[in-house]
Amino acid sequence: MPDPISLVPLPRSVTWSSGSWRTDDPWGGLSVGVSEELPRTEYALSITPQGAHLTAGSEAALADGRNTFAQIVSDAAGEIPCVTISDAPRYAWRGLHLDVARHFFAIADLETMIDAMALHRLNVLHLHLTDDQGWRIEIKGYPRLTEIGAWRDRTVIGIYRPEGEHEFDDERHGGSYTQDELRGLVEYAQRRGILIVPEVDLPGHMQAAVASYPELGSDPSRQVGVREVWGISDHVLGVSDEAFAFVRDVLTQVADIFPGPYVHIGGDECPRTEWEQSPAARARMNEWGLTRVSEIQGRFTDFAADVLREQGKRIIGWDEVLESHLPDDTIVMNWRRDEGVEESTSRGFPTVVATERFLYFDHAQAKGHEEPIAIPGGITTLEDVFTGRLVPKKLTEEQEALILGIQGQLWTEYIPDAASLQYMALPRLCALAERAWGSPEQSWAEFRERLAAHLPRLEALGIGFRPLD
Ligand code: ACM
DSSP: OOSSSSSSOOOSEEEEEEEEEEOTTTTTTEEEOOOOTTTTEHHHHHEEEEEEEEEEESSHHHHHHHHHHHHHHHHHHHEEEEEEEEEOOOOOEEEEEEESSOOOHHHHHEEEEEEEEHHHTTTTEEOOEEEEEEOOOTTTTTTTTHHHTTTTTBBBBBBOOTTSSOOBOOOOOOOOOOHHHHHHHHHHHTTOOOOOEEEOOOSSSSSHHHHOOGGGGOOOOOOOOOSSOSSOOOOOOOOHHHHHHHHHHHHHHHHHHHSSSSSEEOOOOOHHHHHHOOHHHHHHHHHOOOOTTTTHHHHHHHHHHHHHHHTEEEEEEEEGGOOOOOOOOOEEEEEEOOOOOHHHHHHOOOEEOOHHHHHHHTSSSSSSSSSSOOOOOOOOOHHHHHSSSOTTTOOOOHHHHTTEEEEEEETTTTTOOOHHHHHHTTTTHHHHHHHHHTTTOOOOOHHHHHHHHHHHHHHHHHHOOOOOO
8 A cells, every 4th residue: 555644754664554543633542651562762653443552662762653643643634544653763863963052043943943853753952052152051150151152243244264354244143041941941852752962062162151251261361252253263261270160060050951861062173272372271281291282172071071970971072072082981973074983983982973974954955046155065965965875884883883873963153043944954854864763765766755745744834944956
């Protein structure tokens, strides 16, 4: 029997049968239960003329089953075809990253993205909460982070080129979330089967914090502002006791707000310029017995890991953390090169594949001037996301087993509002979900056809997307 309802991602096993369940209240008629007889990641859904029944091996798998059910009932008005589904994901980490620092998004906008993720059985929202251009999270004892660090007076217009001249918009931009708002978001996500992993990017990407508290930088007598252009800032954390106390205070509060097992500590793109020029940094290196300036970053990584371990959490870092000392319990998030995945897994680190080549959704989706301006650095089409090689060929079986999953990235330098965010995320997010779930292999043409039938569902839910070509 041909599929009467298009599902994205496609479950492992779907058998439609004739007959239907007539109901005006499908959620009311769904019975659910966790069963110890099923593997923890598996769910089974059956719809018969009498009703619908969902069992799963865990609460997480139950959420997956509910999210599949949501697709089935969303467009089957009053008459739902009978089906038997048995399903489990390939990867435990099916992630979407969202940068709320370069542009601020209201909680309601984040909830819409969570809805979109849940519908596609993605289960990790990686929230990039701090960066040079904005600090977005309330930290008790550091009010200037949100009074000053959350706001920039103006923003560069158009594509930023470090060597070029630029115009600015002269509009104050910013905003931040209270701890209570973030706790509410955590709960909203949890109810839909999604874990929020917070990121505090350190020791680089810290200009907004240094603008709020100059003593956190390498030269306390210098006042910098919140960064108004994109690119990489030299204003990173200094090595003072104040800077380390700050890291402890921030991570301790973050660990308390976000109950999940992981905190992302960034670690990417940290210039050493200020450390190289700082007598205090040189003195610290002597004290710590370090010979290379880059090892200062390793001290931050170790310190952050220790603080978070005390809270029962593990750190995650972008793959640059591999370049200096790294605790054994780190999880690596690879964005730059395939060799990074080979290295992290050969050194035994669980790894999330977030490759810039195929999974950066801030890239334009097509050539041509009809597309909104996007980050320079390449085009990533929907087909690229569906077909690109994500996990390097060369891995051994042991290394493969260390791949936790895959994740799409939404950096928001060129994504100023919720409509743009949805346009850039979808439908690439659908292809990401298909791969993260490990759906039965289909050709690009088959996927595209299934997607064409699925997109009206997004429209009905009020979620924006780029139409298919
Ligand atoms: C990154 O794109 N800087 C992780």
